[in-house]
Amino acid sequence: MQPSYNSGMSLLRSVATVSGFTFLSRVLGFVRDFVIARSFGADAATDAFFVAFKLPNLLRRMFAEGAFSQAFVPLLGEYRKQRGTEETRLLINRTGTALGAVVLLVALLGIWGAPAIVTISAPGFLETPEKFELAVTLTRITFFYIFFMSMVAFAAGILNTWSKFSVPAFTPVLLNVSLILMAAFTQSWFDPPVKALAWGVIIGGLLQLGLQFYALHKIDLLPRFSLNLKACWQDPGVKRIGLLMIPALLGVSVSQISLLLNTVFASFLESGSISWLYYADRLMEFPAGMLGVAIGTVILPSLTRHHHGGDKEAYSGLLDWGLRLCFLLTLPAALGLAILAVPLISTLFMHGAFTAHDVSETSHALIAYSVGLSGLILVKVLAPGFYARQNLKTPVKIALIALVSTQLMNLAFIGPLKQAGLALSIGIAACLNAALLYRGLRQAAIYEPMPGWMPFLTKLGIALAVMAAVLLGGYQNDQFWLEAPLAERVLWLGGLICSAGVAYGLTLFILGFRPRDFRKT
Incomplete structure (x- = not known):
């Protein structure tokens, strides 16, 4: 039996809500990638689009799922709890x-x-002028997405602080719908056709901003923007948010910065390499978004509340709950991605211009990514342990170590x-980042593990072994996944995933795990 976290209304329900909407977004993301792969394949044009979208998408992850919320939410929670309605509204207006x-x-x-951005992001494109010019054009179209998504992140921070998790979790669906429709129905309107994807990004960003601001209007928290920029910059709260964002950008989003730098390295490899990394990253994002973002989003406001309430035991207990939940859910996800790399990629993407060679190369990247999946998600739980306390120095040092380590390993x-x-x-590097964050929390006496970790991990290991046996036993072989009809691949893959999931869950149940053990307020 696991340590009980049950006390009234469950944070697990909030995590499930955010995960559910994130699941919908990720499913539509796969539909989006299926449509893009079928329509455009993996060639110079898609490489140019993915480079153009890389920086705006990076900032989306850093702001919407990381740095801005880590800096803004704790301070907004402090204002809401300690300073009253008028000062809180003023902070919202001036921050916006x-x-x-x-x-x-x-x-x-x-x-x-x-042109300078493309040169820095993908210097290898300079050897092919047509590819370089296309990337520049697409970058100019997509770059305004940064504005939309930064304001979406601002709105999401307010909604999450007021425990309105559903709308921010649903919002990414709109980008996927926009890209699907543009890729499927409008590419013939553009020359070259890949421009349809760039304009789909802009339309999606505008729709997301509209939905978030409507949600703020419904709870009477829509910001009132001011032309007095000087007063906004001099506001003490705005200054504190700016200072907190510096370490948050590194501490939470170092893996995303590494992804951007990886594009520089990949631009010197054969054509298609950037696309192979992209498709592998998309598959890795599925569990990372469903689990890491969901837990991190829900846990931060609660950590902030416990910190300002002076409840150290509850603070540590909440971190312990988040870590156990991460291991329980991420380890089987990582194992499944590694074993099912070829089946997943061939079933989802091997259509039209996406070839067996693309499947092979993408699968190699996915297996490598799966090694660090748990680390990537653990960072999203451990980093809020510092940011809820508005700690600046420790995450900066850890992030820099992880970032430098990534580039050395790249070489x-x-x-x-x-x-x-x-x-x-x-x-x-993600695993290193998580390990150092964990050590920092322990050394500062912020987190004290609850009893029962060794039996917990032992039982997880047994369940993972059973799950792996089921997956390997029903795998068939790579040739089957490359040659079988799509319907047969879909049915077989679905059966494998369901069987492995049932085997994992049943094993845990037999070993004493119960959902009620992971409830938490």
């Missing part, structure tokens, strides 16, 4: 104004400096392992 002004300027500068792995080496370096 300051953030909007900065990201608008960044977006305009990015459009103007698109070591890219030769023998190609794009898979780039993926492996991110995974190993």
Whole structure:
């Protein structure tokens, strides 16, 4: 039996809600990638689009799922608890104004400096002028997405602080729907056709911002923007958010920065390498988004509340709950991605212009990514342990160590392992990041593990072994997954995943695990 976390209304329900909407978004993301792969394959045009979308998408992850919320939510929670309605609303108004002004300027500068951005992001494109010019054009179209998503992140921070988790979790669905419709129905309107994807990004960003601001209007928290920028910049709360964002950008989003730098390395490999990394990353994002983002989003406001309430035991207990939940859910996800790499990629993407060679190369990257999946998700649970306390120094040091380690491993792995080496370096560095964050929490006496961790991990190991046996026993062989009809692959893959999931869950049940053991307020 596990340590009980049951006390009234369950945070597990909130995690399930966020995970459910994230699941919908990720499913539509796979539909999106299926449509893109079928329509465009993996060639110079898709490489150009993925490079153009890389930086805006990076900032989406850093802001919407990381740095801004880690800096903004704890301070907003403090204002709400200690300073009253008037000062809280003033903070919202001035933060929105300051953030909007900065990201608008960044977006305009990015459009103007698109050639330099592409040169830095993918210097290998300079050897092919047509590919370089296409990437520049697509970058200029997509770069304003940064403005939309930064403001979406601002709105999401407010909604999450008021425990309105559903709308921010649902919002990414709109981007996927926009890209699916543009890729499927409008590519013939553009020359070259890949421009349809770039405009789909902009339309999706506008729809997301509209939904978030409507949700704020419904709870009477829609920000009132001011032309008095000086007053906004001089506001003590805005200054504190700016200072907190510096370590948050590194501490929470170091893996995303590494993904951007990986594009630089991948641009020197054969054509298609960037696309192979992209498709592997998309599969890895499925559990990372469903689990890491969901748990991190729900846990941060509660940690902030416990910190300002002075309840150290509840603070430590909440971190313990998050860590156990992460291991319980991420380890089987990582194992499944590694074993089912070829079946997943061939079933989801091997259509139209996406070839068996693309499947093979993408699967190598996915297996390498799976090594660090648990580390990537653990960072999203451990980092809030510092940011809820507005700690600046420790996450910065850890993030810099992880970032430097990633690039050193890139140099070591890219030769023998190609794009898979780039993926492996991110995974190993994520595990290092998580390990150092954990050590920092323990050394500062912020977190004290509850009893029962060794039996917990032993039982997980047994359940994972059973799950692996089921997957390997029904795997068939790679040739089957490359040649069988799509319907047969879908049915067989679905049966394998369901059987493995049932085997894992049943084994845990027999060993004494119960859902009620993971409830938490």
